[in-house]
Amino acid sequence: MNKTGEDLTALFASLNASLGDRFVTSQAVRDAHGRGEGLHDIMAPDGVAFPRSTEEVAQIVRLCADHKVPIIAFGVGTSLEGQIQALHGGISLDMSQMTQILATSAADLDCRVEAGVTREQLNAHIQSDGLFFPLDPGANATLGGMAATRASGTNAVRYGTMREVTLGLTVVTPQGEVIRTGGRARKSSAGYDLTRLYVGSEGTLGVITELQLRLFGIPEVIAAAVCQFEDLAGAIEAVTVILQMGIDMARIELLDELQMQASIAYSKLDGLREAPTLFMEFHGSPAAVDEQIAQVGEIVGQLGGGALQQAKVQEERNRLWTARHNGYWAARGLRPGCEAFATDACVPISNLAACITETKAEAAASGLICPIVGHVGDGNFHVLILFDPSDPAERQRADALAESIALRALHHGGTITGEHGIGLHKLGLMEAEHGEALKVMRAVKQALDPDGIMNPGKTIPAA
Missing domain, CATH: 3.30.465.10 (Uridine Diphospho-n-acetylenolpyruvylglucosamine Reductase; domain 3)
Structure with a gap:
């Protein structure tokens, strides 16, 4: 991949001819396509194309391939690991007009x-x-x-x-x-x-x-329930037992006491305490859902959980899950003006309690504010590491903590990312997870994309 100024000039002329005003080079549009919802380090593309069909995408890719110009596919920019940053410039392929x-x-x-x-x-x-x-x-x-x-x-x-x-x-x-x-x-x-x-x-x-x-x-019945615990260990043990018993949960989410503090303030969650909390959802027939709720209620009661607070009305369920999904912005409110790493690791359920407990201890020792949420039903948890972007030493501590969380997940038999992906931010950890298998991934990349124009610098580290 060796693009030149002449390559870009010729490519821009071809894209303008084929797309008209659906090819944009203004700085504002380029900047908006140069970052996701993770760290806001802008790496803007040279231009943004808005195709409307597979045929147009193919035409744009052929033009970029002819000039060896990078292509970065763009959805709505919600990725968290730097997947859409244009490390080497190139063309951002915005798919927002392909909505059929x-x-x-x-x-x-x-x-x-x-x-x-x-x-x-x-x-x-x-x-x-x-x-x-x-x-x-x-x-x-x-x-x-x-x-x-x-x-x-x-x-x-x-x-x-x-x-x-x-x-x-x-x-x-x-x-x-x-x-x-x-x-x-x-x-x-x-x-x-x-x-x-x-x-x-x-x-x-x-x-x-x-x-x-x-x-x-769509399930015949959808019911949500919330249960609060005195400590994190009890909440995680409850999740483990629920899954081991084969109870067919649709959702089971964990918020630690710090995240609950943020969510109560941000989403006005009346009647809940700043304590480790499970948000759960059950799908099925009326009899099946009632049985599942009764089983879960018995389990959490034995492990230090409070009474289940149920919500079957759609508006109340939506309010609870909106509060959960707004957890990122709620947590940002714990330290206004901060930046944040949204980390993501996944471990076997049996190791989840140890991994989260060790992570909380390290986060506390770092002096950083680090609320935890998790899709704990599949062993996936997230730590939002808040830091002052104007303080290089604090940024360094945040970087080190994020890397340590990923390595701890590997130590516990897990993965450095359960759902956020690798992108740019976790490239340096791929060797630790995959070892010799990384050579096969590089071979696949080289075979399919020999010129290295497809989202270069992401996912697979160079040899």
């Missing part, structure tokens, strides 16, 4: 959508058919972006991640060719699983333009 829901099948519980469709848009479209798409990472992300980062969220404990719900893809390769992977069948033994290769590749192997996705029937 191409097909839905209530009989087969699937749909095909363009990559710019958001999860909320899809759910609004299919609700009248009694269907829903369950993955909920909090942000109203695009489905293409969710596939690219292998996103999951609060419902993953029951419905899985984007890896499990993605049946097939349309992808534009680095050479500008259009391929389709997978299909509508629920299983296949035909050849390499290219769908799983592209899911989680963070735009480093190709541009996802369409997705074939699994859908689910």
Whole structure:
């Protein structure tokens, strides 16, 4: 990848000719495409293209390939690990105008959508058919972006991640060719699983333009419940026992006492204390949900939890989950003017208590404010590390703590990221997790993208 000024000039002329005002080079638009919702270090692209079809994406990619100019796919900018920063300039491919829901099948519980469709848009479209798409990472992300980062969220404990719900893809390769992977069948033994290769590749192997996705029937009953504990260990042990007993939870989220302090203030959660808290949700028939709630109530009672506060009315459930999803902004309010690392690690459930306890002790020793939330049903937890961006020493302590959390997760048999992805921020930790397997990943990248134009500098560290 050796772009020159002449390459950019020629490329810009071609993009202007084909896209008109859908190719933009203004500084404001470029800056808006040069950062996500993680750290706000802006690395702007040289230009931003707004395609409206797979064919246009392919045309843009071919032009960029001819001039060896980088391409960075962009959804709505909600990524947290620097996936959309343009390290080497290039063209940001904004998919926000590719928003067609191409097909839905209530009989087969699937749909095909363009990559710019958001999860909320899809759910609004299919609700009248009694269907829903369950993955909920909090942000109203695009489905293409969710596939690219292998996103999951609060419902993953029951419905899985984007890896499990993605049946097939349309992808534009680095050479500008259009391929389709997978299909509508629920299983296949035909050849390499290219769908799983592209899911989680963070735009480093190709541009996802369409997705074939699994859908689910809206449950007959949805009930939420909140339970507070005197200590974090009791809350985590309760989660472990609930899962070991095979109770079919839809969501089970942990907020520590510091996060609860922030959320109570930000979201006006009346009647709750600043104590470790589980937010839970149950899906199923009336009898099944009642049985699940009774079982969970008995378990938490034995492990130091208070009485379950239930919410079956949709408005009250929405209020609770909105408070959970606003946890990031609530936590930022604990230290106005701060910046934050939103870390992300995942460990086996049996090691979750030890990993979180050790992490809290290290965070306290660092002197930094670090609330914790987690999708604890699948062993995934997040630490929001708040720091003063004007204090280099504090930024260094925050960096060191974030790295230590990732390495601790590996020590406990886990992974450096359960759902945020690698992007730019965790490149240096890939060797520690994957060892010799990293050579195979580099070989795949080199084989598919020999010129290194697809989101260069991300996901797979250079040798």
